[in-house]
Amino acid sequence: MTTTAQAGCVTLSARGKVYRELNEEIRRAFDGGAACVELHDVIGHRYIGCGLSGSGRIVVHGTPGNDMAAFMDGPEIVVHGNGQDAIANTMNRGRVVIHGEAGDVLGHSMRGGTILVRGSVGYRAGIHMKSFRDKRAEVVIGGAAGDYLGEYMAGGLMIVLGLGRLPGQPISGIYTATGMHGGKMILGDDIEEYRLGREVGKSDLDTADRDELQRFVEQYVAAFGGRVEDILNRHFVKLLPVSRRPYGRIYVY
Amino acid sequence: MRKWLVEPDFLVERDLDRCINCQVCVRQCANDVHYYDEEGELVASDSEHCVGCHRCATLCPTKAISIQEAPLQFRPNGNWTAERIRAVYKQAEGGGILLTAMGNDRPLPVLWDSLLLNASQVTNPSIDPLREPMELVTFLGRKPDRVKVSAAADGHVRLETQLGPQLRLQTPIMFSAMSYGSISYNASLSLARAAREAGTFANSGEGGLHRDFRPYADNMIVQVASGRFGVDVDYLNLAAAVEIKIGQGAKPGIGGHLPAEKVDAEISATRMIPERTDALSPAPHHDIYSIEDLRQLIFALKEATRYGKPVGVKISAVHNVAAIASGCVRAGADFVSIDGVRGGTGAAPTVIRDHVGIPIELALAAVDSRLREEGIRNQASIVAAGSFRSSGDVIKAIALGADAVYIGTAALVAMGCHLCQRCYTGKCNWGIATQDPTLTKRLNPDVGTRRLTNLLRGWSLEIKEMLGGMGINAIESLRGNREHLRGVGLGDRELNILGIKAAGE
Numbered sequence: 001m002t003t004t005a006q007a008g009c010v011t012l013s014a015r016g017k018v019y020r021e022l023n024e025e026i027r028r029a030f031d032g033g034a035a036c037v038e039l040h041d042v043i044g045h046r047y048i049g050c051g052l053s054g055s056g057r058i059v060v061h062g063t064p065g066n067d068m069a070a071f072m073d074g075p076e077i078v079v080h081g082n083g084q085d086a087i088a089n090t091m092n093r094g095r096v097v098i099h100g101e102a103g104d105v106l107g108h109s110m111r112g113g114t115i116l117v118r119g120s121v122g123y124r125a126g127i128h129m130k131s132f133r134d135k136r137a138e139v140v141i142g143g144a145a146g147d148y149l150g151e152y153m154a155g156g157l158m159i160v161l162g163l164g165r166l167p168g169q170p171i172s173g174i175y176t177a178t179g180m181h182g183g184k185m186i187l188g189d190d191i192e193e194y195r196l197g198r199e200v201g202k203s204d205l206d207t208a209d210r211d212e213l214q215r216f217v218e219q220y221v222a223a224f225g226g227r228v229e230d231i232l233n234r235h236f237v238k239l240l241p242v243s244r245r246p247y248g249r250i251y252v253y
Numbered sequence: 254m255r256k257w258l259v260e261p262d263f264l265v266e267r268d269l270d271r272c273i274n275c276q277v278c279v280r281q282c283a284n285d286v287h288y289y290d291e292e293g294e295l296v297a298s299d300s301e302h303c304v305g306c307h308r309c310a311t312l313c314p315t316k317a318i319s320i321q322e323a324p325l326q327f328r329p330n331g332n333w334t335a336e337r338i339r340a341v342y343k344q345a346e347g348g349g350i351l352l353t354a355m356g357n358d359r360p361l362p363v364l365w366d367s368l369l370l371n372a373s374q375v376t377n378p379s380i381d382p383l384r385e386p387m388e389l390v391t392f393l394g395r396k397p398d399r400v401k402v403s404a405a406a407d408g409h410v411r412l413e414t415q416l417g418p419q420l421r422l423q424t425p426i427m428f429s430a431m432s433y434g435s436i437s438y439n440a441s442l443s444l445a446r447a448a449r450e451a452g453t454f455a456n457s458g459e460g461g462l463h464r465d466f467r468p469y470a471d472n473m474i475v476q477v478a479s480g481r482f483g484v485d486v487d488y489l490n491l492a493a494a495v496e497i498k499i500g501q502g503a504k505p506g507i508g509g510h511l512p513a514e515k516v517d518a519e520i521s522a523t524r525m526i527p528e529r530t531d532a533l534s535p536a537p538h539h540d541i542y543s544i545e546d547l548r549q550l551i552f553a554l555k556e557a558t559r560y561g562k563p564v565g566v567k568i569s570a571v572h573n574v575a576a577i578a579s580g581c582v583r584a585g586a587d588f589v590s591i592d593g594v595r596g597g598t599g600a601a602p603t604v605i606r607d608h609v610g611i612p613i614e615l616a617l618a619a620v621d622s623r624l625r626e627e628g629i630r631n632q633a634s635i636v637a638a639g640s641f642r643s644s645g646d647v648i649k650a651i652a653l654g655a656d657a658v659y660i661g662t663a664a665l666v667a668m669g670c671h672l673c674q675r676c677y678t679g680k681c682n683w684g685i686a687t688q689d690p691t692l693t694k695r696l697n698p699d700v701g702t703r704r705l706t707n708l709l710r711g712w713s714l715e716i717k718e719m720l721g722g723m724g725i726n727a728i729e730s731l732r733g734n735r736e737h738l739r740g741v742g743l744g745d746r747e748l749n750i751l752g753i754k755a756a757g758e
Contacts, residue, residue: 023556046549051486051557067553073486086540089553092485108540109481111525127539128480132525152535154526181531245531247510251602252347253677 009036009059019045019065030056044084049077049094066103069096072113085122088115093135097223101143110137110156117141118224119164123173124148129183131155137183140216142224147173150239151197153180159216161231162188170195177239181246185239186213188231199246200239209238258342263303264321271317272296278309278318283680283692306673308682340603353603354676354686356503356595356640356662363595364614364747365646368653369756371737373724380726382717388727389713391657393494393634394419394563395587417587418562420474420494422657423452424713425728426647428705429592429638429661430476430498430567432458433466434511434520434532435599435676437693440668440685443701445469450702451709456659459498459534460511461523462488476567477554479508480534482524486557494562494588495554497547499538500569502596502639505610509534510600515679515688548584555585563587570594570616570639571609575623582624582633590659591616593639597662599686600677613639614653618751621654621733630733644712648719653751654733667708668701 010029014022022045029037035056039048042062049058053073060068060079069077070089082100086108094113101119109128112135120143127148129137137156142163149172150158162171171189178197185200186209196202205213210232217231265286274296278287284302287309289295303320310318327335340351373379380387394417401413428448433441435458442465448455449472457466457475461483466473475492477484489495500506511524511532521528541547547566554564565588566581568574574591581589593613598606617637624630637650638659647658666672669683676686684695716728725731739756740748748755 020556020560027559047553047556050553051489051559053486066549067556070553071484071486071489071557086549086553089540090481090484105540109484111481111485124539128533128535130526132521132527135525151539152533154530154533179533181533182527245513247533248512248531250349251352252343252349253352253675 008034009038009057010034011038011040013040014043014045014062015041017045019047023047023050026058027052030054042081049075069094072096082119083117088113091137099224104146106141107137107139110139111135112137114138114219115140116220116223117143119143120145122146124151126150126153126156126158128152128154129156129158131183138216140220142220144169145172145176148175148178149173150177150183150185151175151179153177153185153241154182156183157212157216158183158185159213160185160187161217161220162234163226163231176200177241179246180239180241181244182241184209187237187239188234190235190237196239199241199243201242203238203240205236205238209236259339259346260326261300261303261323262339263300263305264323265298265300265303265309266319266321267296267298268317268319271315273315273317275314277312277314281308281312281682283682283687283689304673304675304678305671306675306682307671351603352600352677353606353674354598354600355672355674356597357607358674359607361594361612363640364612364743364751365642365649367741367743367747368614368649368738368751368753369741370645370648370652370719370723371739372719372722377724379724380721382714382721385721385726387717387720388729389424389716391422391425391728392419393422393565393588393636393656395633396631398631418494418560420454420563420588421452422454424709424716425651425655425657426641426709426712427453427474427636427657427659428455428664429597429659430456430458430474430496430501431599431661431665432460432476432511433463433523434458434460434515434688436665436686437681437684437688437696438463438465438519439693439696439698439701440665441466442698443668443696443705444664445473446698446702447705447709448472450706453709454493456496457483457492459509460520460532461525462491463519463523467491474565477550478534479536479538480532482526482532482534485525489554489558490561492562494565495558496565496567496588496590497538497550497554497586498567499541499547500567500571500592501598502569502592502594502610502613503598503606504601505569505571505605506536507602507605508536517688520688544580544584547581551585565590565633565636567592567638569596569609570611570613572611574611574616575619578620578635579623579627579629582629586633588634588636588656589620590636590638591620592659593617593637595640596638597640597665598676613637613650615747615750617650617655618653618735622752625733644715644719647712648716648731649738651728652731652734652737654735656732663708664705667704668696669704 038059044065046065050070058077066085073092076095078097083102085103091110098117104122106125123146177200444455459478470491474494478498566586567590570593594610634656637655681687738753
């Protein structure tokens with residue numbers, strides 16, 4: 001983890017700026033050919049990277065506000081701090097790395113791209129996450145998740161490692177994967193049945209799952225440090241929807 | 254398979270003197286009502302599956318077919334009508350939610366029919382729209398609190414105030430949100446083309462924007478709903494405006510569900526979900542649990558589109574609609590669309606369609622009054638929806654305070670819909686609410702486009718006639734001008750909410 005300016009980066013200070021001004025400056029920097037924008041003094045500025053396309057990189061120092069990377073289509077955002085709510089809302093492509101914790105509604109309706117969170121996240125992470133053709137939403141949460149994790153999940157991969165939890169703290173809250181009808185969830189600890197939605201079944205990982213998990217744990221370790229083997233030593237469980245059509249038989253006419 | 258106790262809704266009768274056994278009806282009916290009896294070498298019918306769409310009767314070359322409501326099957330009962338008894342039978346049979354389509358068909362009072370318009374006599378002359386200019390152009394979007402103008406040396410007046418993005422409508426009528434998936438490719442294409450030809454807007458609905466409709470995006474409003482289907486940054490930036498769909502008049506408060514069997518290759522590509530998977534729209538947006546959250550999404554969309562286009566919010570007309578609309582405006586909506594209890598749908602639980610929400614007339618008047626009282630009416634345009642059957646309904650809505658209206662059912666009817674209310678079966682014999690290629694080809698998009706533009710032209714001409722009759726030469730002058738409305742047969746309470754006088758006052 002570095003907090004010094006990176007080579008070739010345009011450096012901007014968010015101090016005294018409202019989000020609209022800051023985001024316009026970021027766009028101008030990329031339009032002007034910058035490959036990377038480094039933001040300092042970010043204190044709750046919303047919509048960083050919102051609707052941004054291309055392959056640029058944004059490095060955030062501080063605490064970015066809600067809806068960071070919303071509708072984003074390609075860029076990478078690295079946050080040296082905690083993220084707030086609705087990160088990567090409806091994101092299409094791109095990568096978000098949070099060197100801290102994140103708030104509620106992480107990756108809501110996200111269709112593609114990757115999110116790595118070092119610590120824990122709030123409620124409703126991965127809600128209605130999707131996949132489509134070559135796109136697949138992929139989320140790795142290092143710590144624990146709040147209630148409603150992966151509710152309505154329609155596709156993609158949600159991994160919660162469960163590292164660094166308080167004694168007795170569950171890996172995920174209640175209503176986990178309720179209404180899930182697509183995609184896969186891997187949890188780094190067992191979870192009680194009562195925390196799960198009726199629409200999913202719990203099973204052990206197979207070889208393909210373990211290979212996939214390893215690839216993402218390697219990404220996690222590359223971003224945040226630690227040892228891959230230590231993490232993979234945990235007991236992982238897999239959640240899959242029991243039906244692709246949880247609500248298929250409720251109508252008459 | 255014949256359901257226990259459930260009798261047919263309709264009786265199909267064939268005049269054997271007229272029938273020439275040409276089998277047009279056999280080919281036209283997707284519900285398999287008509288069949289060719291090889292043994293008797295005759296076309297015959299089984300009323301069992303008739304939905305009353307009249308496709309066969311309309312196309313029968315010898316007019317041999319007539320469709321009647323099934324004659325009395327139950328002892329007459331003002332409370333337990335045949336329809337209610339049948340509904341109980343169906344649910345006892347299948348044990349599920351009773352599904353229906355199109356708008357509320359209960360005989361709810363239609364207040365448009367209790368409102369009457371004014372006209373000039375003697376004291377202020379009426380205007381003849383055939384000879385004098387009559388302005389229907391309407392701008393949707395946020396208007397400033399005050400405008401600053403300056404006069405140049407050459408006498409030209411310049412607007413100094415910078416206006417926010419606006420939609421320019423040639424006539425104050427737009428096509429309501431109908432997703433590709435709920436209606437066919439040809440029906441969607443007809444709406445998009447007609448919107449462009451008429452200088453107005455069609456609405457993509459919540460199912461994304463098919464690549465073939467993208468050339469019409471300048472005349473399209475795109476929706477962002479709870480399922481976020483087909484929403485990406487291109488979709489947002491191509492469109493003329495973005496509408497956050499919170500509610501729909503036919504099903505306030507509940508989500509939606511496009512069944513997997515309808516998600517074919519094209520619909521999958523448009524919604525950006527895998528083929529043959531269910532498209533579930535959750536009841537709420539899970540990033541909107543408050544007005545503050547709504548503001549957050551409105552501004553996320555403005556940021557994503559660089560403040561270049563209006564962002565609106567569509568809500569159902571429910572009890573506290575005025576306060577909710579006020580919240581939407583304060584949250585930054587540039588237009589608020591309000592869909593009344595008679596608004597249509599491709600599929601909704603019957604009990605919700607028929608019993609939830611309030612009529613658009615009262616909702617519209619309440620919202621317009623509330624925004625005026627709060628001094629924020631200029632901050633957003635109001636689009637009224639929820640069953641406009643004629644230009645008379647439209648002009649009354651504008652006098653009550655709407656900037657423009659959305660028409661859905663009327664547009665479908667223009668394309669041939671006979672209101673059989675079976676859109677959800679996917680077997681629309683008129684080729685509108687179906688994805689079956691043998692059915693969709695029945696609607697020629699050139700014909701669909703022409704019929705829709707004809708409808709808009711006819712209604713616009715009628716609106717000009719009515720405006721001229723009132724001595725008004727611009728629709729702007731009628732907007733919220735309730736002096737031009739009078740009520741008949743309404744109580745004080747309704748008159749008060751509508752903000753109008755009784756006829757004779």
